[in-house]
Amino acid sequence: SFARAGFDGVLRDRDQFRRLPLLGKREVRSNPGGLCSSEYAARELVEARTGGSTGTSLVVYFDSRCQELRNAAAMRCNQWAGWDIGTKVAALWGNAPIPGSARERLRNLLLDRLVYLDTMNIDDATVLDFVRRWRRERPQVLFGHSHSLYIVACMLQRMGIRDIRPRGIVSTSMILLAPERERIESVFGCRVTDRYGCEETGLIACECEAHAGLHLNVDHLFVEFLRDDGSDAAPGEEGQIVVTDLVNRGMPLIRYQVGDLGVPSDRRCPCGRGLPLMERVIGRRADFLKRLDGSLVAGVSLVERTLTAIPGIEQMQIVQDEPGRVCARVVEDGLFDASAAQRLHDELRLALGEGVAIEIHRVAALGQTEAGKFRFAICNV
Numbered sequence: 604s605f606a607r608a609g610f611d612g613v614l615r616d617r618d619q620f621r622r623l624p625l626l627g628k629r630e631v632r633s634n635p636g637g638l639c640s641s642e643y644a645a646r647e648l649v650e651a652r653t654g655g656s657t658g659t660s661l662v663v664y665f666d667s668r669c670q671e672l673r674n675a676a677a678m679r680c681n682q683w684a685g686w687d688i689g690t691k692v693a694a695l696w697g698n699a700p701i702p703g704s705a706r707e708r709l710r711n712l713l714l715d716r717l718v719y720l721d722t723m724n725i726d727d728a729t730v731l732d733f734v735r736r737w738r739r740e741r742p743q744v745l746f747g748h749s750h751s752l753y754i755v756a757c758m759l760q761r762m763g764i765r766d767i768r769p770r771g772i773v774s775t776s777m778i779l780l781a782p783e784r785e786r787i788e789s790v791f792g793c794r795v796t797d798r799y800g801c802e803e804t805g806l807i808a809c810e811c812e813a814h815a816g817l818h819l820n821v822d823h824l825f826v827e828f829l830r831d832d833g834s835d836a837a838p839g840e841e842g843q844i845v846v847t848d849l850v851n852r853g854m855p856l857i858r859y860q861v862g863d864l865g866v867p868s869d870r871r872c873p874c875g876r877g878l879p880l881m882e883r884v885i886g887r888r889a890d891f892l893k894r895l896d897g898s899l900v901a902g903v904s905l906v907e908r909t910l911t912a913i914p915g916i917e918q919m920q921i922v923q924d925e926p927g928r929v930c931a932r933v934v935e936d937g938l939f940d941a942s943a944a945q946r947l948h949d950e951l952r953l954a955l956g957e958g959v960a961i962e963i964h965r966v967a968a969l970g971q972t973e974a975g976k977f978r979f980a981i982c983n984v
Contacts, residue, residue: 902980
């Protein structure tokens with residue numbers, strides 16, 4: 604593919620770079636180990652597996668120097684949220700790792716200092732146990748999946764628990780919706796630092812203390828935002844996020860399509876760091892719902908708008924299994940009556956078109972992926 608693009612191994616300018624083919628998840632998945640550099644023996648590389656929340660699980664590799672640099676990038680962003688080496692952290696995570704050996708327990712005690720709540724098992728009993736451990740251990744930072752942070756915040760508010768007060772909150776692994784951010788910050792009395800990345804390339808962007816957008820990790824990555832025709836999206840315009848990893852010599856991913864849409868920015872953050880910004884992540888292409896005419900609707904944006912406009916909805920997930928039909932799964936907070944259900948029906952019909960059948964199902968909880976994450980919109984068409 605590179606040869607067909609006229610690339611001889613020496614990159615001369617941006618135009619030549621733009622002629623290089625895009626790399627998709629399908630190519631990575633169909634060439635396990637085939638993208639690894641001959642510079643390394645297989646035993647020298649670290650293997651990682653993506654969660655496959657969109658049905659595309661991948662195996663990727665990186666060298667030890669890359670792993671060190673990725674850890675450093677995460678540590679820098681942690682510090683923006685008040686999380687430094689040795690800070691005790693409470694983590695909301697799926698399939699939480701439990702220290703087994705004496706060495707692992709010692710590392711957790713002295714370095715990692717993590718208190719876990721397994722998001723695969725969130726109920727009143729586990730949350731109350733988490734609160735007891737919080738009061739005993741007194742962690743300073745709360746870290747976890749965005750939606751899991753929101754769920755726990757709602758439960759603490761319902762229980763009248765008001766003394767969980769971290770000095771920093773780091774949200775990751777999922778889109779952080781504006782209504783959910785407001786609830787988390789209100790319950791915990793602390794601003795949320797939103798982080799964006801993926802297993803394949805590590806940290807891509809993160810908010811700082813100014814919360815004025817997400818700083819791109821240009822120390823390690825070259826990030827493009829592309830229109831469907833391959834041209835650069837303008838500042839403020841959503842585009843496909845394409846990442847080139849500049850530090851992974853073990854398995855270099857060049858012009859890799861992450862699968863997400865995001866909005867670039869030409870603003871400068873008032874923090875003065877100088878790292879370029881992106882405005883926000885729109886969502887995964889797999890989360891876009893389809894109208895009958897073939898046009899797309901950003902499922903995450905539709906859920907966010909609905910949560911803001913209609914009272915009584917605590918959580919919502921939209922699933923489309925066939926053209927012309929969608930199902931809205933609603934976790935209600937006690938105020939979701941027939942009027943609210945009709946408003947939700949009308950809002951979805953307005954966004955998706957007259958020919959789409961709308962079903963509304965009240966559920967006790969939303970389903971999770973194997974990694975304990977949530978998806979706000981699922982399109983199986």
